Amino acid sequence: xxxxxxxxxxxxxxxxxxxxxxxILQGVNLEVRQGEVVSxxxxxxxxxxxxxxxxxxxxxxxxxxxxxxxRQLAGLRxxxxxxxxxxxxxxxxxVFHNLTVEENLRMGEQPPVDGAAHWTAEQMxxxxxxxxxxxxxxxxxLSGGEQQMVTICRSLLGNPLVLLIDEPTEGLAPKIVEAxxxxxxxxxxxxxxxxxxxxxxxxxxxxxxxxxxxxxxxIVFEGTPGEVAASDRLLADWLAV
Numbered sequence: 416x417x418x419x420x421x422x423x424x425x426x427x428x429x430x431x432x433x434x435x436x437x438x439i440l441q442g443v444n445l446e447v448r449q450g451e452v453v454s455x456x457x458x459x460x461x462x463x464x465x466x467x468x469x470x471x472x473x474x475x476x477x478x479x480x481x482x483x484x485x486r487q488l489a490g491l492r493x494x495x496x497x498x499x500x501x502x503x504x505x506x507x508x509x510v511f512h513n514l515t516v517e518e519n520l521r522m523g524e525q526p527p528v529d530g531a532a533h534w535t536a537e538q539m540x541x542x543x544x545x546x547x548x549x550x551x552x553x554x555x556x557l558s559g560g561e562q563q564m565v566t567i568c569r570s571l572l573g574n575p576l577v578l579l580i581d582e583p584t585e586g587l588a589p590k591i592v593e594a595x596x597x598x599x600x601x602x603x604x605x606x607x608x609x610x611x612x613x614x615x616x617x618x619x620x621x622x623x624x625x626x627x628x629x630x631x632x633x634i635v636f637e638g639t640p641g642e643v644a645a646s647d648r649l650l651a652d653w654l655a656v
Contacts, residue, residue, distance in 0.1 A: 424449045424608050425470070425501075425577050430479035432462075432469050439465045441632040442479070445610075447577060452599060452609040454619040456643075456654060457629035463612045464506065466629070467579045470610075471503045472496045483576065500528050502575030506582040506612075508562045512555030516546050516565055519554050523569030531574045532605040539568035542598045560587045567598065577608040584615050596622050616654065620644055628653050 423446035432440040440462050447453045455463045468474045470481055472493040481488040488496050497503070511519050520536045527533045540547035543564040549557065554565055563583060570578060580599070584592045592615070599622045602609055613619040619626065620640035628636040628643070630653045636643075643649060 421448050423447060424451075424484060425610070426480075426482045427466070427470070428480040428482075430466070430469060430481065431477045432465055432474055433477045434474075439632055440469065440476075443629075443632070443634060445627060445634060447608045447610050449608055450603055450606045451624045452603050452611060452622050454611045454613055454623040454626045454640075455629060456613070456616070456619060456626060458654070458656065461629040461653075462632040463629050464581055465632075467503070467581050467610070467612060470496075470579060471501065497573065498525075500531060500574075500576035502570040502573050502578040504567050504570045504578065504580040504583060506585065508559065508566050510554040510557070510562050510565050510569075513553060515551050515553055516557070516561075517550040519565050520569055520572055523572035525573040528574045528576060531576045532602075532607055533574050534571045536568075536572065539571065542601070543568065543594060560591045563587060563595075564591070567595065571602070571607075575607065577610065578602065579610050581612045582614060583611070584613065584618055592618060616643075 425447040427443050427445040430440050430443040443466055455466065457463050465474060469476050472491055476489050483499055483501060486499060511522060520539060545561060546564055549561065554562060567583060583595050596618050599609055611619065620643060623640050626638060626640055626643045627634050628649065635653055636649055
């Protein structure tokens with residue numbers, strides 16, 4: 416577990432995002448500390464994925480601040496944010512279809528980042544032995560679950576300080592879901608901070624230090640996994656489908 420008194424590594428203050436006339440994020444305040452896993456829960460349309468995209472520079476904030484350590488990220492281009500130490504695993508599982516698994520992983524390799532854990536392709540193969548078996552297979556012929564593994568591993572090879580992971584277990588077999596969960600726990604052990612959007616409540620509560628629940632473009636609850644699990648009202652009002 417992370418030291419709850421350390422300064423936040425990633426901090427969002429009063430973050431607003433508009434899509435045209437639609438006001439999607441309405442003053443999001445969020446902190447992720449060093450080596451901490453924070454799950455962002457909520458129903459579809461609550462603003463979770465937009466929060467991720469705003470941090471990554473893929474959608475422009477209309478107001479508010481996004482800071483990594485002391486650096487202001489709002490307004491920067493995605494590649495600059497990536498080089499600053501933010502990794503992103505999108506829900507869409509974007510792989511290079513004509514490249515092999517190993518070539519996809521090599522595309523993600525970056526020099527070590529100051530203060531961040533350094534990862535290797537061989538470590539990725541240890542996490543997901545299936546990828547090692549298919550290291551010379553073109554990524555376009557992989558299953559959805561295998562493509563998800565490639566995307567997570569390629570992002571880790573950028574040696575991020577904080578990794579944003581959007582719906583990593585969607586459509587995956589239970590055994591792969593378990594492997595993804597173990598990978599996230601190992602990231603935390605090595606000091607990587609994780610902001611996780613996850614629909615499967617059991618997985619989110621298992622791997623998280625803290626949980627933030629979103630509704631109507633705002634954080635409506637912040638607490639421990641135990642507090643979430645114990646609150647029938649929270650589950651009914653903000654999480655039940």
